[in-house]
Amino acid sequence: MFRLSLRPGDWFVLLVSIILVVFLTLQSMGDRGGVPIVRIEGEDESWVYPLDADIEVEVEGPLGHTHIHIHDGAVWVSDSPCTQKVCIAAGQISAPGTFIACLPNMVLVRIEGRQEGEIDGLAF
Amino acid sequence: MDLHSDLHKRRIDLVAFLGALCLFLSTVEYLFPKPIPFMRLGLANLPILVSLKLLPFPYLMLLTLVKVAGQGLINGTLASYVFIFSVAGSYSSVLVMYAVSRTGGRFLSLVGVSLAGSMTSNAVQVLLSIYFIFGKNAVMIAPLFLGIGTVSGLLIGLIAEGFVEHSRWHANLRRLYAQE
Numbered sequence: 001m002f003r004l005s006l007r008p009g010d011w012f013v014l015l016v017s018i019i020l021v022v023f024l025t026l027q028s029m030g031d032r033g034g035v036p037i038v039r040i041e042g043e044d045e046s047w048v049y050p051l052d053a054d055i056e057v058e059v060e061g062p063l064g065h066t067h068i069h070i071h072d073g074a075v076w077v078s079d080s081p082c083t084q085k086v087c088i089a090a091g092q093i094s095a096p097g098t099f100i101a102c103l104p105n106m107v108l109v110r111i112e113g114r115q116e117g118e119i120d121g122l123a124f
Numbered sequence: 125m126d127l128h129s130d131l132h133k134r135r136i137d138l139v140a141f142l143g144a145l146c147l148f149l150s151t152v153e154y155l156f157p158k159p160i161p162f163m164r165l166g167l168a169n170l171p172i173l174v175s176l177k178l179l180p181f182p183y184l185m186l187l188t189l190v191k192v193a194g195q196g197l198i199n200g201t202l203a204s205y206v207f208i209f210s211v212a213g214s215y216s217s218v219l220v221m222y223a224v225s226r227t228g229g230r231f232l233s234l235v236g237v238s239l240a241g242s243m244t245s246n247a248v249q250v251l252l253s254i255y256f257i258f259g260k261n262a263v264m265i266a267p268l269f270l271g272i273g274t275v276s277g278l279l280i281g282l283i284a285e286g287f288v289e290h291s292r293w294h295a296n297l298r299r300l301y302a303q304e
Contacts, residue, residue: 010235
């Protein structure tokens with residue numbers, strides 16, 4: 001093989017590149033803190049709880065009270081005055097971005113926060 | 125530029141030849157396995173690197189257009205959004221490589237030029253994917269993307285520099301296409 005002599009500028013560019021990569025790596029690893037929050041929206045009010053709370057919330061809607069539980073990092077609707085009970089059937093949610101809605105009683109429960117860097121699908 | 129001059133015709137010929145070489149190298153790149161979907165060696169950048177000091181700016185832009193369009197055809201991405209990424213990445217990297225090689229002068233070989241171009245191309249594509257497709261979570265892939273860019277840019281730069289230093293064909297071209 002032949003010899004190649006790297007020049008000072010080459011080392012400089014290489015150094016900048018490596019620093020950039022290391023910096024970005026540290027940033028993307030260190031920035032995972034923060035507990036997701038549970039946002040509960042009623043007819044014209046809204047509440048925010050941390051997902052790691054342990055609490056039962058009653059939200060008043062046009063039909064009556066919707067009971068929402070937050071326990072062990074999961075949220076579910078335990079009782080609702082609506083007829084279809086879709087919100088109860090929705091079960092427990094725990095991932096940011098997911099939600100439970102009770103349309104008849106106008107209640108929306110949503111988990112907000114940083115997604116854990118999960119990508120559903122990639123196509124190239 | 126004088127469109128009827130002999131030099132112009134020779135330059136266009138060179139663009140056509142190097143453009144064809146870009147397409148050929150894009151195809152050759154299929155030889156290498158891709159452990160990660162978006163990992164690319166960037167062999168098709170070799171002709172561009174090699175011609176940075178041979179061709180004036182407009183011809184480089186033309187060569188880049190040939191490269192991007194050809195790659196789009198070969199990879200089948202010409203009609204998809206990936207093509208926009210490809211255009212943005214290629215042109216930003218050519219602009220940076222041109223600027224860097226002109227300002228760096230003797231302090232910089234094609235290794236540094238290639239590395240700068242590769243980083244630019246990958247950074248631009250990460251930024252585009254953050255703003256237009258995947259949202260903020262795409263930051264997660266930035267280190268991987270730029271890490272790959274560092275390695276492939278370095279590798280391609282070493283090949284290009286080795287070629288330019290030792291090729292008699294290239295030495296001949298440098299004489300023929302001497303600027304100013």
